[in-house]
Amino acid sequence: MNMSNTAEFLANPVLSLVDVCQSYGNTNVIENLTFSIRKHEFLAIVGPSGCGKSTLLRLMAGHERPVFGRVFRTGKVLTITQHGGLLPWMTAGENVELALRSIRDRRERDAARSQMLELVGMAGSANTYPHELSGGMRQRIELARALAGSSEVLLMDEPFSALDYLTRLQMRTELVRILSEQPRTIVFVTHDVEEAAQLADRVIVLSTRPATLKLELVPGEDIRPRPLTGESVTSSVKKLLRALGMEDRS
Numbered sequence: 001m002n003m004s005n006t007a008e009f010l011a012n013p014v015l016s017l018v019d020v021c022q023s024y025g026n027t028n029v030i031e032n033l034t035f036s037i038r039k040h041e042f043l044a045i046v047g048p049s050g051c052g053k054s055t056l057l058r059l060m061a062g063h064e065r066p067v068f069g070r071v072f073r074t075g076k077v078l079t080i081t082q083h084g085g086l087l088p089w090m091t092a093g094e095n096v097e098l099a100l101r102s103i104r105d106r107r108e109r110d111a112a113r114s115q116m117l118e119l120v121g122m123a124g125s126a127n128t129y130p131h132e133l134s135g136g137m138r139q140r141i142e143l144a145r146a147l148a149g150s151s152e153v154l155l156m157d158e159p160f161s162a163l164d165y166l167t168r169l170q171m172r173t174e175l176v177r178i179l180s181e182q183p184r185t186i187v188f189v190t191h192d193v194e195e196a197a198q199l200a201d202r203v204i205v206l207s208t209r210p211a212t213l214k215l216e217l218v219p220g221e222d223i224r225p226r227p228l229t230g231e232s233v234t235s236s237v238k239k240l241l242r243a244l245g246m247e248d249r250s
């Protein structure tokens, strides 16, 4: 991180971890992690399965306290998971409305609900139940609900990993479009290095457990999602794989 970046982080951090360690019994899961996230940054976190990524998100959300170190938060934080947290007995529209309960006026609330469904391209599915929707559609509703709330930081725990490849590619484009209309600070956990390289302002690579910071990478190139087969994604993927100990020897 250069000096001007450092100054920007210090001026505008929405979430900071300082020397954070976590362990369960004798198992060290996270060791000395220090980093900050600035407002409206898209930070991707990649690391091998079981290294402590979900644990890290629970610490960031405040669902757990670290055994050592501090987590600083300035606003509300919300977690979106891979398996989805839609209530199955409520329609898509009712699920989104859960995040709009603070709006007392019925008509105003309906309008906000329609606006959020439209934002995620689901205007026609307000009365549909989650089990009637595809995985990609459910993730769109999850996003609508998350964005309808007042949380500044969205922690996304492998949100697209249950989707098929083509839907995943499509959701990356959609996520970029949706965030350009409703900016938020994003922490995006993924084991898909391509996804991280296409989407993130900055990628953090974690080691195997206990998770330590292995590499911090800024893929460059401003258009998002970065072209899948373009130079900046392919060169970032190489660096990320190397940091994960997956040298490409082909």
Ligand SMILES: Nc1ncnc2c1ncn2[C@@H]1O[C@H](COP(=O)(O)OP(=O)(O)O)[C@@H](O)[C@H]1O
Pocket: 024, 027, 029, 047, 048, 049, 050, 051, 052, 053, 054, 055, 056, 209
């Ligand atoms: N509440 C807990 N109690 C004991 N061990 C846990 C707990 N939560 C996570 N772990 C262990 O911590 C490690 C990291 O888990 P997790 O954060 O889910 O990894 P990841 O999300 O990177 O796959 C795993 O070995 C897991 O078994």
Ligand SMILES: [Mg+2]
Pocket: 053, 054, 055, 157
């Ligand atoms: Mg996990």
